[in-house]
Amino acid sequence: MENHFNDQSMECSASSDSNDCQRVDQYGFERAEDFNYESYEDFMSKHLAVVTRRSKKWSKLLQGTVNVEKNIKVKRYVRKGVPCEHRTQIWMAASGAQDQLDRNPGYYHSLLKPEHDPKIEEVIRADMHRTFPDNIQFRATSQPCLQKALFNVLLAYGHHNKDVGYCQGMNFIAGYLLVITKDEEKSFWLMNALLGKILPDYYTPTMLGLQMDQEVLGELVRMKVPAVWQVMNRHDVMWTLVVSRWFICLYVDILPVETVLRIWDCLFYEGSKILFRVALTLIRHHQNLISQAQSLPEICECFKQITHGEYVEDCHTFMQKIFMEPGGLSTATITKLRKMCRNHITSA
Amino acid sequence: MQNNRKEHLYKILVIGDLGVGKTSIIKRYVHQTYSTNYRATIGVDFALKVLNWDSETVRLQLWDIAGQERFGNMTRVYYREAMGAFIVFDVTRPTTFEAVSKWKEDLDSKLTLSNGQSIATVLLANKCDQKRDFLTNNSLKMDQYCKENGFVGWFETSARENININEAANFLVKHIIASENDILKSVVPDTISPQLNSDKEMTCSYWLSLD
Numbered sequence: 001m002e003n004h005f006n007d008q009s010m011e012c013s014a015s016s017d018s019n020d021c022q023r024v025d026q027y028g029f030e031r032a033e034d035f036n037y038e039s040y041e042d043f044m045s046k047h048l049a050v051v052t053r054r055s056k057k058w059s060k061l062l063q064g065t066v067n068v069e070k071n072i073k074v075k076r077y078v079r080k081g082v083p084c085e086h087r088t089q090i091w092m093a094a095s096g097a098q099d100q101l102d103r104n105p106g107y108y109h110s111l112l113k114p115e116h117d118p119k120i121e122e123v124i125r126a127d128m129h130r131t132f133p134d135n136i137q138f139r140a141t142s143q144p145c146l147q148k149a150l151f152n153v154l155l156a157y158g159h160h161n162k163d164v165g166y167c168q169g170m171n172f173i174a175g176y177l178l179v180i181t182k183d184e185e186k187s188f189w190l191m192n193a194l195l196g197k198i199l200p201d202y203y204t205p206t207m208l209g210l211q212m213d214q215e216v217l218g219e220l221v222r223m224k225v226p227a228v229w230q231v232m233n234r235h236d237v238m239w240t241l242v243v244s245r246w247f248i249c250l251y252v253d254i255l256p257v258e259t260v261l262r263i264w265d266c267l268f269y270e271g272s273k274i275l276f277r278v279a280l281t282l283i284r285h286h287q288n289l290i291s292q293a294q295s296l297p298e299i300c301e302c303f304k305q306i307t308h309g310e311y312v313e314d315c316h317t318f319m320q321k322i323f324m325e326p327g328g329l330s331t332a333t334i335t336k337l338r339k340m341c342r343n344h345i346t347s348a
Numbered sequence: 349m350q351n352n353r354k355e356h357l358y359k360i361l362v363i364g365d366l367g368v369g370k371t372s373i374i375k376r377y378v379h380q381t382y383s384t385n386y387r388a389t390i391g392v393d394f395a396l397k398v399l400n401w402d403s404e405t406v407r408l409q410l411w412d413i414a415g416q417e418r419f420g421n422m423t424r425v426y427y428r429e430a431m432g433a434f435i436v437f438d439v440t441r442p443t444t445f446e447a448v449s450k451w452k453e454d455l456d457s458k459l460t461l462s463n464g465q466s467i468a469t470v471l472l473a474n475k476c477d478q479k480r481d482f483l484t485n486n487s488l489k490m491d492q493y494c495k496e497n498g499f500v501g502w503f504e505t506s507a508r509e510n511i512n513i514n515e516a517a518n519f520l521v522k523h524i525i526a527s528e529n530d531i532l533k534s535v536v537p538d539t540i541s542p543q544l545n546s547d548k549e550m551t552c553s554y555w556l557s558l559d
Binding site: 122123126127129130131132133134167168169171204205206207210211238240241244245248249253297300 | 366367384385386387388390391392394396409414416417418419421422425426443
């Protein structure tokens with residue numbers, strides 16, 4: 001197997017040494033032209049201290065093992081953020097992906113054998129240059145280029161899970177997994193854990209799970225943020241219009257990278273409920289703004305606006321907020337709502 | 349700006365297979381820019397453009413709809429109340445042209461005007477700046493295709509080179525206004541050759557977008 005990763009090229013580290021480096025973040029993403037370096041410096045001085053502290057605690061917790069038990073202590077640790085150097089192994093262990101990899105040696109590579117479904121191949125290929133064009137690792141000209149690894153993971157997954165095949169959005173998810181794990185096979189098994197176990201059926205041809213969760217979010221907003229629910233109703237805005245990308249992309253390309261990774265820490269450890277917590281927090285925190293919108297285009301604009309800015313850039317505070325701001329959100333409630341919404345959709 | 353100008357608000361759908369350049373066409377039209385850095389559109393996005401059309405104001409709401417088939421279950425709900433549509437294909441990928449009739453049928457089955465007519469739809473043969481290996485070099489055949497499939501016309505476009513984008517949009521708006529005025533009812537629809545020059549020079553246009 002060709003190695004598409006160059007360990008030297010993208011060190012997994014939170015430090016930002018030179019000015020030149022700062023135009024690109026530690027994951028290879030170019031910063032936007034209007035990137036606010038001043039508030040970033042403020043954030044980084046605090047961030048580095050937190051990361052260092054967490055890193056020490058995690059090293060002590062793990063002490064050479066990767067036994068990620070489900071208990072209150074580990075849960076608290078995960079919610080406070082998995083350090084970059086431990087992220088791959090924690091995601092792999094918590095999601096059961098490592099188990100699957102160990103039990104199926106060689107399986108991933110067997111999926112890459114030459115005969116492929118040409119239809120799947122064509123759609124995947126069409127998205128290659130449209131996945132993170134702003135990340136230097138995904139440029140066709142970069143050495144090494146992650147496009148090939150991305151293609152492999154998606155193609156392998158499409159053949160592994162024929163009910164899903166390839167659905168747009170999976171390219172962004174596989175892309176993030178590759179950036180973090182720097183390993184095709186691990187990315188494949190993490191993808192499998194997400195789509196096969198953690199998430200409802202978001203990516204199947206009917207996208208029933210996605211439709212369901214959009215409605216569940218609508219119900220939760222009706223209960224918890226009625227002002228927003230009313231304005232959505234008044235202007236006849238369907239939830240899918242403003243939140244489908246949130247669910248399909250698991251906040252990739254919607255929220256800042258570091259914030260997304262923190263959300264994914266919880267996603268792999270605790271499950272898909274976290275996606276509702278994030279959505280509800282964004283909506284509830286900005287309910288005044290949203291409920292002042294006068295038209296459908298204004299509402300859409302609001303939903304784009306609320307995913308940017310300091311509130312979501314400061315991942316530590318934001319992650320605390322998501323467990324407080326929306327209030328209680330029991331698994332039983334989510335299960336009940338999902339059942340109700342699924343019935344509603346399939347009987348319509 | 350004069351007050352009490354007559355205002356029109358038109359919702360226009362931009363549909364077609366994935367990767368044919370729907371987003372690029374909209375960005376070119378609305379922002380006058382092109383980039384190779386666009387991401388695949390997930391779900392739906394939209395942009396606004398305002399035209400001064402003679403003495404009236406035309407507000408266009410351009411709906412950029414994800415091309416992958418499975419998104420259709422969700423994105424069809426966006427069809428409602430649309431007044432016009434672009435169906436886009438990529439001249440370098442024959443499969444995207446084969447899908448055009450499927451898109452058109454789907455559109456017609458989901459949406460008709462109050463008089464029972466289908467909405468004004470223009471076919472765009474995009475990426476015409478690139479090497480093409482089929483069909484669109486035969487414009488008679490394309491005219492025939494449009495007639496048979498109920499398109500009001502077709503244009504070879506290039507979002508990259510800014511070819512025919514404004515022309516196609518003006519052409520569509522003209523047809524929307526015509527159908528709105530019920531003029532089309534009495535006129536046999538004809539197909540228009542792609543080199544058609546817009547007979548309506550815009551005096552001034554400005555734009556705003558939601559991005």
